[in-house]
Amino acid sequence: MHHALSVSELNNYLRELLETNPLLSDVWVEGEISEFKRHAASGHCYFSIKDAEALLRAVMWRSAASRLPALPRPGEAVLVHGYVSIYPQRGDLQLYADMLLPAGMGILHARFEELKARLESEGFFSLERKRPLPARPRRIGIVTGPQSAALHDMLTVLGRRCPLVEVLVAPCLVQGERAPDSIVAALNSLFQAGVDVIIVARGGGALEDLWSFNDEAVARAVFASPVPVITGVGHETDTTIVDLVADLRAPTPSAAAELVVPELPELAAEVASARARLDAAARASLSLRRDQVAEAARVVERHSPLRRVDRERQQADDLVRRLERSVSAAIQLRGVALAGVAGRLQILSPRATLARGYAVVRRADTGQVLTHPAQAAPATPLAITLRDGELRATVENGEG
Protein backbone atom coordinates (compact mmCIF):
# COMPACT_ATOMS: atom_id res chain seq x y z
CA MET A 1 0.00 0.00 0.00
CA HIS A 2 2.02 2.99 -1.27
CA HIS A 3 -0.56 5.69 -1.02
CA ALA A 4 -3.41 6.68 1.20
CA LEU A 5 -7.00 5.94 0.08
CA SER A 6 -9.59 8.62 0.00
CA VAL A 7 -12.59 8.08 2.28
CA SER A 8 -14.76 7.53 -0.77
CA GLU A 9 -12.33 4.93 -2.13
CA LEU A 10 -12.25 3.10 1.17
CA ASN A 11 -16.04 3.13 1.63
CA ASN A 12 -16.63 2.02 -1.94
CA TYR A 13 -14.07 -0.75 -1.49
CA LEU A 14 -15.84 -1.88 1.66
CA ARG A 15 -19.20 -1.74 -0.07
CA GLU A 16 -17.96 -3.92 -2.87
CA LEU A 17 -16.35 -6.34 -0.44
CA LEU A 18 -19.56 -6.68 1.55
CA GLU A 19 -21.89 -6.93 -1.40
CA THR A 20 -19.89 -9.66 -3.10
CA ASN A 21 -19.52 -11.77 0.01
CA PRO A 22 -21.72 -14.88 -0.41
CA LEU A 23 -22.80 -14.99 3.24
CA LEU A 24 -23.44 -11.27 3.61
CA SER A 25 -25.28 -10.88 0.31
CA ASP A 26 -28.01 -13.32 1.29
CA VAL A 27 -28.28 -13.45 5.06
CA TRP A 28 -30.82 -14.04 7.77
CA VAL A 29 -30.45 -12.24 11.07
CA GLU A 30 -32.39 -13.02 14.21
CA GLY A 31 -32.91 -10.35 16.84
CA GLU A 32 -35.23 -7.94 18.52
CA ILE A 33 -36.58 -4.79 16.95
CA SER A 34 -35.61 -1.45 18.48
CA GLU A 35 -36.52 2.04 17.28
CA PHE A 36 -38.53 1.20 14.16
CA LYS A 37 -39.33 4.31 12.09
CA ARG A 38 -41.26 4.67 8.88
CA HIS A 39 -40.38 7.77 6.89
CA ALA A 40 -43.71 9.41 6.16
CA ALA A 41 -42.83 10.92 2.76
CA SER A 42 -40.76 8.17 1.19
CA GLY A 43 -42.35 5.13 2.85
CA HIS A 44 -38.91 3.63 3.56
CA CYS A 45 -38.40 2.11 7.02
CA TYR A 46 -35.34 2.65 9.21
CA PHE A 47 -34.81 0.43 12.24
CA SER A 48 -32.34 -1.47 14.40
CA ILE A 49 -32.08 -5.08 15.43
CA LYS A 50 -30.32 -6.02 18.60
CA ASP A 51 -29.61 -8.84 20.98
CA ALA A 52 -28.13 -8.76 24.45
CA GLU A 53 -24.73 -7.58 23.29
CA ALA A 54 -24.98 -6.02 19.85
CA LEU A 55 -26.99 -3.78 17.57
CA LEU A 56 -27.30 -3.59 13.79
CA ARG A 57 -28.83 -0.77 11.78
CA ALA A 58 -31.20 -1.75 9.05
CA VAL A 59 -33.20 -0.19 6.25
CA MET A 60 -36.17 -1.59 4.36
CA TRP A 61 -37.30 0.13 1.15
CA ARG A 62 -40.89 1.01 0.64
CA SER A 63 -41.49 -1.82 -1.86
CA ALA A 64 -40.46 -4.49 0.65
CA ALA A 65 -42.10 -2.68 3.55
CA SER A 66 -45.40 -2.60 1.68
CA ARG A 67 -45.52 -6.40 1.85
CA LEU A 68 -45.39 -6.41 5.66
CA PRO A 69 -48.74 -7.42 7.11
CA ALA A 70 -48.07 -5.00 10.01
CA LEU A 71 -45.19 -2.78 11.08
CA PRO A 72 -43.17 -4.49 13.82
CA ARG A 73 -43.20 -3.02 17.29
CA PRO A 74 -40.05 -2.37 19.35
CA GLY A 75 -39.08 -5.42 21.38
CA GLU A 76 -40.59 -7.87 18.87
CA ALA A 77 -38.39 -10.88 18.07
CA VAL A 78 -37.88 -11.08 14.34
CA LEU A 79 -36.04 -12.82 11.52
CA VAL A 80 -34.78 -10.39 8.92
CA HIS A 81 -33.47 -11.29 5.47
CA GLY A 82 -31.35 -9.09 3.28
CA TYR A 83 -27.79 -8.12 2.40
CA VAL A 84 -25.18 -6.21 4.36
CA SER A 85 -23.55 -3.11 2.93
CA ILE A 86 -22.46 0.37 3.95
CA TYR A 87 -23.95 3.69 3.22
CA PRO A 88 -20.86 5.49 1.90
CA GLN A 89 -22.04 9.04 2.66
CA ARG A 90 -22.23 8.27 6.37
CA GLY A 91 -20.03 5.20 6.64
CA ASP A 92 -22.83 3.34 8.35
CA LEU A 93 -22.81 -0.40 8.01
CA GLN A 94 -26.38 -1.61 7.69
CA LEU A 95 -28.62 -4.47 6.73
CA TYR A 96 -30.63 -3.77 3.61
CA ALA A 97 -33.67 -5.85 4.52
CA ASP A 98 -36.13 -7.24 2.02
CA MET A 99 -38.12 -9.44 4.38
CA LEU A 100 -39.05 -9.34 8.01
CA LEU A 101 -40.85 -12.16 9.76
CA PRO A 102 -41.76 -13.06 13.33
CA ALA A 103 -38.90 -15.11 14.81
CA GLY A 104 -41.36 -17.68 16.13
CA MET A 105 -41.92 -19.26 12.73
CA GLY A 106 -38.37 -20.61 12.52
CA ILE A 107 -35.65 -20.07 10.01
CA LEU A 108 -36.80 -22.74 7.55
CA HIS A 109 -40.22 -21.25 7.29
CA ALA A 110 -38.72 -17.80 7.05
CA ARG A 111 -36.52 -18.86 4.18
CA PHE A 112 -39.51 -20.46 2.52
CA GLU A 113 -41.51 -17.26 2.81
CA GLU A 114 -38.65 -15.21 1.46
CA LEU A 115 -38.09 -17.43 -1.59
CA LYS A 116 -41.79 -17.70 -2.23
CA ALA A 117 -42.22 -13.93 -2.18
CA ARG A 118 -39.27 -13.48 -4.51
CA LEU A 119 -40.29 -16.12 -7.04
CA GLU A 120 -43.85 -14.89 -6.94
CA SER A 121 -42.65 -11.42 -7.87
CA GLU A 122 -40.82 -13.02 -10.81
CA GLY A 123 -44.05 -14.62 -12.01
CA PHE A 124 -43.08 -18.22 -11.21
CA PHE A 125 -46.51 -19.10 -9.84
CA SER A 126 -48.58 -17.18 -12.30
CA LEU A 127 -51.63 -19.15 -13.41
CA GLU A 128 -51.28 -17.96 -17.00
CA ARG A 129 -48.13 -19.97 -17.46
CA LYS A 130 -49.61 -23.23 -16.16
CA ARG A 131 -49.64 -25.62 -19.07
CA PRO A 132 -52.28 -28.30 -19.61
CA LEU A 133 -51.08 -31.89 -19.38
CA PRO A 134 -50.76 -33.64 -22.75
CA ALA A 135 -53.86 -35.70 -23.55
CA ARG A 136 -51.87 -38.61 -24.95
CA PRO A 137 -48.36 -38.69 -23.52
CA ARG A 138 -46.04 -41.25 -25.03
CA ARG A 139 -43.08 -40.95 -22.70
CA ILE A 140 -43.45 -40.04 -19.09
CA GLY A 141 -40.53 -38.85 -17.01
CA ILE A 142 -40.43 -39.53 -13.28
CA VAL A 143 -38.11 -37.81 -10.85
CA THR A 144 -38.15 -39.52 -7.49
CA GLY A 145 -36.13 -41.30 -4.88
CA PRO A 146 -34.81 -44.68 -5.97
CA GLN A 147 -36.65 -47.75 -4.74
CA SER A 148 -39.26 -45.55 -3.14
CA ALA A 149 -42.77 -46.61 -2.36
CA ALA A 150 -43.87 -43.61 -4.39
CA LEU A 151 -42.13 -44.98 -7.48
CA HIS A 152 -43.64 -48.41 -6.97
CA ASP A 153 -47.11 -46.91 -6.61
CA MET A 154 -46.73 -44.80 -9.75
CA LEU A 155 -45.48 -47.69 -11.89
CA THR A 156 -48.38 -49.81 -10.66
CA VAL A 157 -50.90 -47.15 -11.62
CA LEU A 158 -49.30 -46.50 -15.01
CA GLY A 159 -49.10 -50.23 -15.77
CA ARG A 160 -52.74 -50.72 -14.88
CA ARG A 161 -54.15 -47.60 -16.53
CA CYS A 162 -52.11 -47.22 -19.67
CA PRO A 163 -49.33 -49.72 -20.31
CA LEU A 164 -48.87 -48.21 -23.79
CA VAL A 165 -46.66 -45.47 -22.40
CA GLU A 166 -42.94 -45.63 -21.84
CA VAL A 167 -41.65 -44.52 -18.48
CA LEU A 168 -38.25 -42.92 -18.02
CA VAL A 169 -37.17 -42.87 -14.41
CA ALA A 170 -34.55 -40.35 -13.36
CA PRO A 171 -33.62 -41.28 -9.81
CA CYS A 172 -32.45 -38.59 -7.43
CA LEU A 173 -31.56 -37.99 -3.82
CA VAL A 174 -34.50 -36.51 -1.99
CA GLN A 175 -32.81 -35.73 1.29
CA GLY A 176 -29.59 -34.12 2.38
CA GLU A 177 -27.47 -31.30 1.17
CA ARG A 178 -26.83 -32.79 -2.26
CA ALA A 179 -30.48 -33.49 -2.94
CA PRO A 180 -31.29 -30.19 -4.74
CA ASP A 181 -28.39 -30.66 -7.18
CA SER A 182 -29.41 -34.27 -7.67
CA ILE A 183 -33.01 -33.29 -8.45
CA VAL A 184 -31.84 -30.64 -10.91
CA ALA A 185 -29.57 -33.20 -12.60
CA ALA A 186 -32.44 -35.69 -12.85
CA LEU A 187 -34.71 -33.04 -14.37
CA ASN A 188 -32.05 -32.05 -16.87
CA SER A 189 -31.50 -35.66 -17.92
CA LEU A 190 -35.23 -35.95 -18.63
CA PHE A 191 -35.25 -32.69 -20.59
CA GLN A 192 -32.45 -34.13 -22.66
CA ALA A 193 -34.01 -37.56 -23.14
CA GLY A 194 -37.22 -35.97 -24.33
CA VAL A 195 -40.44 -36.80 -22.51
CA ASP A 196 -43.98 -35.44 -22.84
CA VAL A 197 -44.65 -34.81 -19.17
CA ILE A 198 -42.69 -35.07 -15.93
CA ILE A 199 -43.86 -36.25 -12.53
CA VAL A 200 -41.82 -34.99 -9.60
CA ALA A 201 -42.77 -37.22 -6.70
CA ARG A 202 -41.73 -37.08 -3.11
CA GLY A 203 -42.72 -38.77 0.07
CA GLY A 204 -44.32 -36.70 2.77
CA GLY A 205 -42.48 -35.83 5.92
CA ALA A 206 -41.17 -33.12 8.12
CA LEU A 207 -40.50 -29.72 6.62
CA GLU A 208 -36.77 -30.49 6.82
CA ASP A 209 -37.26 -33.52 4.54
CA LEU A 210 -39.03 -31.35 2.02
CA TRP A 211 -36.27 -28.81 2.00
CA SER A 212 -34.99 -29.88 -1.41
CA PHE A 213 -38.38 -29.02 -2.87
CA ASN A 214 -38.16 -25.53 -1.45
CA ASP A 215 -34.82 -24.99 -3.09
CA GLU A 216 -34.42 -22.12 -5.48
CA ALA A 217 -32.33 -24.05 -8.03
CA VAL A 218 -34.93 -26.84 -8.14
CA ALA A 219 -37.71 -24.29 -8.49
CA ARG A 220 -35.88 -22.65 -11.40
CA ALA A 221 -35.25 -26.00 -13.11
CA VAL A 222 -38.95 -26.89 -12.87
CA PHE A 223 -39.84 -23.42 -14.12
CA ALA A 224 -37.52 -23.91 -17.11
CA SER A 225 -38.99 -27.31 -17.99
CA PRO A 226 -39.90 -27.54 -21.68
CA VAL A 227 -42.76 -29.91 -20.81
CA PRO A 228 -45.50 -29.77 -18.17
CA VAL A 229 -44.47 -30.83 -14.68
CA ILE A 230 -46.84 -32.35 -12.15
CA THR A 231 -45.91 -32.87 -8.53
CA GLY A 232 -47.14 -35.69 -6.37
CA VAL A 233 -46.59 -35.34 -2.65
CA GLY A 234 -46.69 -38.28 -0.29
CA HIS A 235 -49.18 -36.87 2.11
CA GLU A 236 -51.19 -33.72 2.21
CA THR A 237 -48.45 -31.66 3.77
CA ASP A 238 -47.33 -28.09 3.47
CA THR A 239 -47.12 -26.87 -0.06
CA THR A 240 -43.54 -26.62 -1.30
CA ILE A 241 -42.16 -24.07 -3.69
CA VAL A 242 -41.86 -26.75 -6.38
CA ASP A 243 -45.57 -27.54 -5.95
CA LEU A 244 -46.31 -23.89 -6.62
CA VAL A 245 -44.07 -23.68 -9.69
CA ALA A 246 -45.31 -26.95 -11.20
CA ASP A 247 -48.07 -26.89 -13.78
CA LEU A 248 -50.21 -29.11 -11.61
CA ARG A 249 -50.09 -30.51 -8.10
CA ALA A 250 -51.57 -33.91 -7.33
CA PRO A 251 -52.37 -35.02 -3.80
CA THR A 252 -50.29 -38.22 -4.04
CA PRO A 253 -47.77 -39.78 -6.44
CA SER A 254 -50.43 -42.32 -7.49
CA ALA A 255 -52.86 -39.50 -8.18
CA ALA A 256 -50.21 -37.78 -10.29
CA ALA A 257 -49.72 -40.98 -12.28
CA GLU A 258 -53.48 -41.25 -12.78
CA LEU A 259 -53.70 -37.68 -13.99
CA VAL A 260 -50.99 -37.98 -16.65
CA VAL A 261 -52.32 -40.95 -18.63
CA PRO A 262 -55.68 -41.83 -20.15
CA GLU A 263 -57.22 -45.11 -19.05
CA LEU A 264 -56.98 -48.10 -21.38
CA PRO A 265 -60.77 -48.55 -21.56
CA GLU A 266 -60.98 -44.98 -22.90
CA LEU A 267 -58.78 -46.02 -25.80
CA ALA A 268 -60.66 -49.30 -26.24
CA ALA A 269 -63.91 -47.31 -26.30
CA GLU A 270 -62.65 -45.03 -29.03
CA VAL A 271 -61.55 -48.04 -31.09
CA ALA A 272 -64.96 -49.65 -30.55
CA SER A 273 -66.69 -46.46 -31.57
CA ALA A 274 -64.59 -46.17 -34.72
CA ARG A 275 -65.40 -49.81 -35.44
CA ALA A 276 -69.11 -49.16 -35.02
CA ARG A 277 -68.94 -46.15 -37.34
CA LEU A 278 -67.10 -48.31 -39.84
CA ASP A 279 -69.90 -50.91 -39.77
CA ALA A 280 -72.58 -48.26 -39.99
CA ALA A 281 -70.88 -46.56 -42.94
CA ALA A 282 -70.45 -49.86 -44.76
CA ARG A 283 -74.05 -50.82 -44.05
CA ALA A 284 -75.29 -47.46 -45.26
CA SER A 285 -73.20 -47.78 -48.38
CA LEU A 286 -74.49 -51.31 -49.04
CA SER A 287 -78.11 -50.43 -48.43
CA LEU A 288 -77.76 -47.46 -50.76
CA ARG A 289 -76.39 -49.81 -53.33
CA ARG A 290 -79.16 -52.32 -52.68
CA ASP A 291 -81.67 -49.59 -53.41
CA GLN A 292 -79.83 -48.72 -56.57
CA VAL A 293 -79.84 -52.36 -57.65
CA ALA A 294 -83.55 -52.67 -56.91
CA GLU A 295 -84.22 -49.56 -58.95
CA ALA A 296 -82.08 -50.89 -61.78
CA ALA A 297 -83.95 -54.19 -61.62
CA ARG A 298 -87.19 -52.31 -61.98
CA VAL A 299 -85.84 -50.53 -65.04
CA VAL A 300 -84.62 -53.79 -66.55
CA GLU A 301 -87.94 -55.43 -65.89
CA ARG A 302 -89.70 -52.63 -67.66
CA HIS A 303 -87.63 -53.41 -70.72
CA SER A 304 -87.74 -57.17 -70.35
CA PRO A 305 -88.53 -59.33 -73.49
CA LEU A 306 -91.00 -61.25 -71.35
CA ARG A 307 -92.82 -58.01 -70.83
CA ARG A 308 -92.82 -57.62 -74.60
CA VAL A 309 -94.16 -61.10 -75.15
CA ASP A 310 -96.85 -60.34 -72.62
CA ARG A 311 -97.52 -57.10 -74.29
CA GLU A 312 -97.63 -58.71 -77.72
CA ARG A 313 -99.76 -61.52 -76.43
CA GLN A 314 -102.17 -58.95 -75.26
CA GLN A 315 -101.98 -57.16 -78.56
CA ALA A 316 -102.67 -60.46 -80.30
CA ASP A 317 -105.65 -61.00 -78.04
CA ASP A 318 -106.84 -57.57 -78.88
CA LEU A 319 -106.40 -58.27 -82.57
CA VAL A 320 -108.28 -61.52 -82.28
CA ARG A 321 -111.02 -59.76 -80.44
CA ARG A 322 -111.13 -57.06 -83.03
CA LEU A 323 -111.04 -59.66 -85.75
CA GLU A 324 -113.90 -61.56 -84.18
CA ARG A 325 -115.82 -58.43 -83.83
CA SER A 326 -115.23 -57.43 -87.42
CA VAL A 327 -115.95 -60.93 -88.70
CA SER A 328 -119.26 -61.14 -86.92
CA ALA A 329 -120.02 -57.71 -88.16
CA ALA A 330 -119.16 -58.86 -91.64
CA ILE A 331 -121.35 -61.88 -91.25
CA GLN A 332 -124.26 -59.76 -90.19
CA LEU A 333 -123.58 -57.47 -93.07
CA ARG A 334 -123.58 -60.44 -95.34
CA GLY A 335 -126.90 -61.57 -93.95
CA VAL A 336 -128.36 -58.26 -94.95
CA ALA A 337 -126.79 -58.62 -98.37
CA LEU A 338 -128.20 -62.11 -98.69
CA ALA A 339 -131.62 -60.75 -98.06
CA GLY A 340 -131.07 -58.32 -100.87
CA VAL A 341 -129.85 -61.05 -103.15
CA ALA A 342 -132.83 -63.16 -102.18
CA GLY A 343 -135.03 -60.28 -103.20
CA ARG A 344 -133.24 -60.03 -106.43
CA LEU A 345 -133.50 -63.78 -106.89
CA GLN A 346 -137.14 -63.45 -106.21
CA ILE A 347 -137.34 -60.96 -108.99
CA LEU A 348 -135.61 -63.34 -111.31
CA SER A 349 -137.74 -66.28 -110.26
CA PRO A 350 -140.06 -67.63 -113.01
CA ARG A 351 -142.91 -67.42 -110.58
CA ALA A 352 -142.94 -63.72 -110.92
CA THR A 353 -142.97 -64.11 -114.67
CA LEU A 354 -145.74 -66.65 -114.39
CA ALA A 355 -147.58 -64.16 -112.29
CA ARG A 356 -147.41 -61.73 -115.14
CA GLY A 357 -149.21 -64.35 -117.31
CA TYR A 358 -146.31 -66.23 -118.82
CA ALA A 359 -146.14 -69.99 -118.66
CA VAL A 360 -143.41 -72.54 -118.60
CA VAL A 361 -143.81 -75.52 -120.90
CA ARG A 362 -141.99 -78.75 -120.13
CA ARG A 363 -142.21 -82.16 -121.69
CA ALA A 364 -144.26 -84.09 -119.20
CA ASP A 365 -142.24 -87.21 -119.82
CA THR A 366 -138.75 -85.80 -119.45
CA GLY A 367 -139.38 -82.53 -117.63
CA GLN A 368 -137.31 -80.68 -120.25
CA VAL A 369 -138.30 -77.04 -120.66
CA LEU A 370 -139.22 -76.39 -124.19
CA THR A 371 -137.82 -73.39 -125.90
CA HIS A 372 -138.05 -74.65 -129.53
CA PRO A 373 -140.95 -76.47 -131.33
CA ALA A 374 -138.62 -79.19 -132.56
CA GLN A 375 -138.14 -80.26 -128.98
CA ALA A 376 -141.53 -81.84 -128.97
CA ALA A 377 -142.93 -84.14 -131.66
CA PRO A 378 -146.75 -84.35 -132.07
CA ALA A 379 -148.47 -86.23 -129.30
CA THR A 380 -145.77 -85.45 -126.86
CA PRO A 381 -147.35 -84.88 -123.37
CA LEU A 382 -146.62 -81.47 -122.00
CA ALA A 383 -146.79 -79.95 -118.57
CA ILE A 384 -147.58 -76.24 -118.61
CA THR A 385 -146.83 -74.37 -115.45
CA LEU A 386 -149.03 -71.36 -114.81
CA ARG A 387 -148.98 -68.97 -111.82
CA ASP A 388 -151.56 -70.89 -109.91
CA GLY A 389 -151.15 -74.44 -111.18
CA GLU A 390 -150.31 -76.88 -113.93
CA LEU A 391 -152.02 -77.83 -117.12
CA ARG A 392 -151.58 -81.10 -119.01
CA ALA A 393 -151.60 -80.96 -122.76
CA THR A 394 -150.56 -82.84 -125.83
CA VAL A 395 -148.71 -81.52 -128.90
CA GLU A 396 -151.05 -81.45 -131.89
CA ASN A 397 -148.74 -80.76 -134.66
CA GLY A 398 -145.08 -80.46 -135.15
CA GLU A 399 -143.25 -77.68 -136.72
CA GLY A 400 -144.08 -76.81 -140.22
Place this chain on the structure above:
Amino acid sequence: MNAQTPMESYETLYARLQAVVARLEAGELPLAETLQLYEQGVQLAAECQRLLDAAELRVRQLQVAEPGLDLLP
Protein backbone atom coordinates in the same frame (compact mmCIF):
# COMPACT_ATOMS: atom_id res chain seq x y z
CA MET B 1 -35.33 -42.65 -28.05
CA ASN B 2 -35.85 -43.43 -31.71
CA ALA B 3 -38.01 -46.56 -31.55
CA GLN B 4 -41.75 -45.95 -31.55
CA THR B 5 -43.44 -46.30 -28.22
CA PRO B 6 -46.57 -48.48 -28.19
CA MET B 7 -48.58 -45.30 -27.73
CA GLU B 8 -47.13 -43.89 -30.93
CA SER B 9 -47.89 -47.11 -32.80
CA TYR B 10 -51.42 -47.03 -31.43
CA GLU B 11 -51.90 -43.40 -32.41
CA THR B 12 -50.62 -44.05 -35.93
CA LEU B 13 -53.00 -46.97 -36.37
CA TYR B 14 -55.88 -45.11 -34.79
CA ALA B 15 -55.33 -42.09 -37.04
CA ARG B 16 -55.43 -44.38 -40.09
CA LEU B 17 -58.59 -46.01 -38.78
CA GLN B 18 -60.18 -42.58 -38.35
CA ALA B 19 -59.21 -41.66 -41.91
CA VAL B 20 -60.77 -44.86 -43.27
CA VAL B 21 -63.98 -44.25 -41.31
CA ALA B 22 -64.13 -40.67 -42.55
CA ARG B 23 -63.75 -41.76 -46.18
CA LEU B 24 -66.40 -44.45 -45.82
CA GLU B 25 -68.76 -42.03 -44.12
CA ALA B 26 -68.28 -39.54 -46.94
CA GLY B 27 -69.63 -42.26 -49.26
CA GLU B 28 -69.75 -41.89 -53.04
CA LEU B 29 -67.19 -44.64 -53.49
CA PRO B 30 -67.28 -47.49 -55.97
CA LEU B 31 -68.44 -50.75 -54.39
CA ALA B 32 -65.05 -52.41 -54.71
CA GLU B 33 -63.37 -49.54 -52.91
CA THR B 34 -66.02 -49.50 -50.21
CA LEU B 35 -65.44 -53.16 -49.49
CA GLN B 36 -61.68 -52.73 -49.56
CA LEU B 37 -61.84 -49.77 -47.17
CA TYR B 38 -64.18 -51.63 -44.87
CA GLU B 39 -61.85 -54.61 -44.68
CA GLN B 40 -58.91 -52.29 -44.10
CA GLY B 41 -60.82 -50.55 -41.29
CA VAL B 42 -61.76 -53.82 -39.64
CA GLN B 43 -58.15 -54.87 -39.74
CA LEU B 44 -56.92 -51.56 -38.31
CA ALA B 45 -59.44 -51.71 -35.48
CA ALA B 46 -58.32 -55.23 -34.68
CA GLU B 47 -54.67 -54.15 -34.66
CA CYS B 48 -55.50 -51.24 -32.34
CA GLN B 49 -57.30 -53.58 -29.99
CA ARG B 50 -54.42 -56.05 -30.15
CA LEU B 51 -51.99 -53.29 -29.16
CA LEU B 52 -54.19 -52.34 -26.23
CA ASP B 53 -54.51 -55.96 -25.13
CA ALA B 54 -50.84 -56.77 -25.44
CA ALA B 55 -49.35 -53.57 -24.00
CA GLU B 56 -46.90 -53.91 -21.17
CA LEU B 57 -45.46 -50.94 -19.37
CA ARG B 58 -41.91 -50.18 -20.47
CA VAL B 59 -39.73 -48.73 -17.76
CA ARG B 60 -36.24 -47.42 -18.34
CA GLN B 61 -33.88 -45.87 -15.87
CA LEU B 62 -31.79 -42.95 -17.01
CA GLN B 63 -28.11 -42.86 -16.20
CA VAL B 64 -27.62 -40.28 -13.53
CA ALA B 65 -24.23 -39.07 -12.41
CA GLU B 66 -24.99 -39.75 -8.78
CA PRO B 67 -23.52 -43.08 -7.68
CA GLY B 68 -25.59 -45.40 -5.56
CA LEU B 69 -28.79 -44.39 -7.32
CA ASP B 70 -29.63 -47.75 -8.75
CA LEU B 71 -33.28 -48.18 -8.99
CA LEU B 72 -33.89 -51.35 -10.88
CA PRO B 73 -32.05 -54.61 -10.30
